[in-house]
Amino acid sequence: MKKLELHWQIMIGMVLGLLFGFGMTYLDWGKEFVTNWVAPFGTIFIKLLKLIAVPLILASLIKGISDLKDISKFRNIGLRTIGIYVGTTTVAIILGLVLVNLIEPGVGISEETIEKLTSTFANDKGVTAKLEEASRQQDSGPLKFVEDMVPDNAVAALANNQLMLQVIFFTIFMGISMLLIGEDKARPLKNFFDSLNDVVLKMVDLIMLSAPFAVFALLANVVVSSSDPEILLALLKYAGVVVFGLFLMIVFYCILVWVFAKKNPFWFLKQLSPAQLLAFSTSSSAATLPVTMERVEEHIGVDKEVSSFVLPVGATVNMDGTSLYQGIAAVFIAQALSFELPLMAQLTIVFTALLASIGTAAVPGAGMVMLVIVLESVGFPPDKYAIGLALIFAVDRPLDMLRTVVNVTGDATVATIVAKSVGKLHDDPKADNWDDHYDEVK
Ligand code: ASP
Numbered sequence: 001m002k003k004l005e006l007h008w009q010i011m012i013g014m015v016l017g018l019l020f021g022f023g024m025t026y027l028d029w030g031k032e033f034v035t036n037w038v039a040p041f042g043t044i045f046i047k048l049l050k051l052i053a054v055p056l057i058l059a060s061l062i063k064g065i066s067d068l069k070d071i072s073k074f075r076n077i078g079l080r081t082i083g084i085y086v087g088t089t090t091v092a093i094i095l096g097l098v099l100v101n102l103i104e105p106g107v108g109i110s111e112e113t114i115e116k117l118t119s120t121f122a123n124d125k126g127v128t129a130k131l132e133e134a135s136r137q138q139d140s141g142p143l144k145f146v147e148d149m150v151p152d153n154a155v156a157a158l159a160n161n162q163l164m165l166q167v168i169f170f171t172i173f174m175g176i177s178m179l180l181i182g183e184d185k186a187r188p189l190k191n192f193f194d195s196l197n198d199v200v201l202k203m204v205d206l207i208m209l210s211a212p213f214a215v216f217a218l219l220a221n222v223v224v225s226s227s228d229p230e231i232l233l234a235l236l237k238y239a240g241v242v243v244f245g246l247f248l249m250i251v252f253y254c255i256l257v258w259v260f261a262k263k264n265p266f267w268f269l270k271q272l273s274p275a276q277l278l279a280f281s282t283s284s285s286a287a288t289l290p291v292t293m294e295r296v297e298e299h300i301g302v303d304k305e306v307s308s309f310v311l312p313v314g315a316t317v318n319m320d321g322t323s324l325y326q327g328i329a330a331v332f333i334a335q336a337l338s339f340e341l342p343l344m345a346q347l348t349i350v351f352t353a354l355l356a357s358i359g360t361a362a363v364p365g366a367g368m369v370m371l372v373i374v375l376e377s378v379g380f381p382p383d384k385y386a387i388g389l390a391l392i393f394a395v396d397r398p399l400d401m402l403r404t405v406v407n408v409t410g411d412a413t414v415a416t417i418v419a420k421s422v423g424k425l426h427d428d429p430k431a432d433n434w435d436d437h438y439d440e441v442k
Pocket of ligand 1: 361365366403
């Protein structure tokens with residue numbers, strides 16, 4: 001019998017997880033059961049993916065750079081990538097602002113709903129934690145993120161998943177230095193990293209064997225931890241605008257892939273789908289990164305020289321879904337609380353949301369922290385931050401899941417078009433299976 005394709009397996013796991021989660025909400029002990037006995041399997045899966053992220057970036061970026069025949073190519077890839085990232089993010093923010101101004105989801109929200117949301121969430125642990133995190137980030141200067149990119153201790157950088165950009169900096173520095181000592185001298189190190197890279201990609205294959213079960217656990221847990229459906233209903237119009245905007249971004253990527261990479265967008269989405277489904281289930285582009293890299297290289301055909309740089313950088317700095325959401329959320333909050341936002345203020349949002357999305361960590365809910373910085377930039381009164389966040393908190397998780405899908409799809413799109421533009425998009429990629437050499441060792 002032909003084995004069911006991975007994305008179908010994952011999708012079945014997701015649907016069963018949702019149904020199971022809903023079922024459990026009807027039982028008195030259901031929520032506790034899911035939290036204690038089901039959710040840990042989802043958490044273990046995310047931990048496994050994060051476990052291999054640093055070795056994967058290190059090995060694949062060094063392999064990517066040391067395969068280059070001349071360094072100027074790398075500068076070329078780097079500049080294009082950053083340019084396109086800034087371009088797509090700007091499109092996302094402007095799209096979000098246009099939609100929220102046209103549809104005005106915040107106008108006409110009743111005092112009663114605002115009151116209810118405020119009393120439920122303004123003092124909620126989740127909201128206060130986000131505000132605290134935001135005030136820590138607000139204290140930094142404009143060049144802080146560049147400063148933060150440079151590590152002062154390589155081992156400390158490698159030991160912290162939050163310091164992905166530092167790892168990338170160190171690795172590029174090392175890769176370029178390897179090129180400069182000449183092929184002979186660099187060979188032992190290059191062979192080591194080549195082999196490490198193969199091993200880590202095999203680890204991705206093995207971890208993915210458990211993906212259908214893990215997404216079951218993750219989604220069941222999302223369902224039992226979500227808010228009261230009545231509150232969700234009050235925010236339906238706002239959530240609808242975000243979802244519509246995110247959908248348009250996917251259409252935008254399809255057009256880019258079609259026009260610039262000359263690939264069928266449906267084929268592209270199908271190849272990428274396991275990574276998108278994981279992005280949805282984990283709400284974290286960082287946790288999804290190993291799978292995104294595997295799909296983009298082995299299934300879409302992007303050469304490692306491109307993907308090893310474009311994808312890890314993208315996971316941290318390119319968040320189109322998040323920035324679209326920040327634009328919509330900021331204006332929605334202003335509309336609901338009758339805070340004037342003239343055109344100039346909205347243009348400020350474009351700029352700050354762009355910087356904020358660069359500074360947003362690729363983990364669940366981080367977009368909401370940076371939203372505070374966007375609100376601050378337009379002069380929103382600080383004593384109302386908590387009320388503002390309370391208004392959108394109830395639907396943040398499902399929207400986070402969706403915006404993470406867009407974040408990951410955006411990275412993969414840019415990797416594909418950059419690869420095409422430098423002649424590094426291969427037509428017949430070869431995908432490895434976890435058991436390719438199993439017979440030799442079993
Ligand atoms: N969860 C998102 C990501 O990891 C970030 C966010 O929008 O909160 O891509």
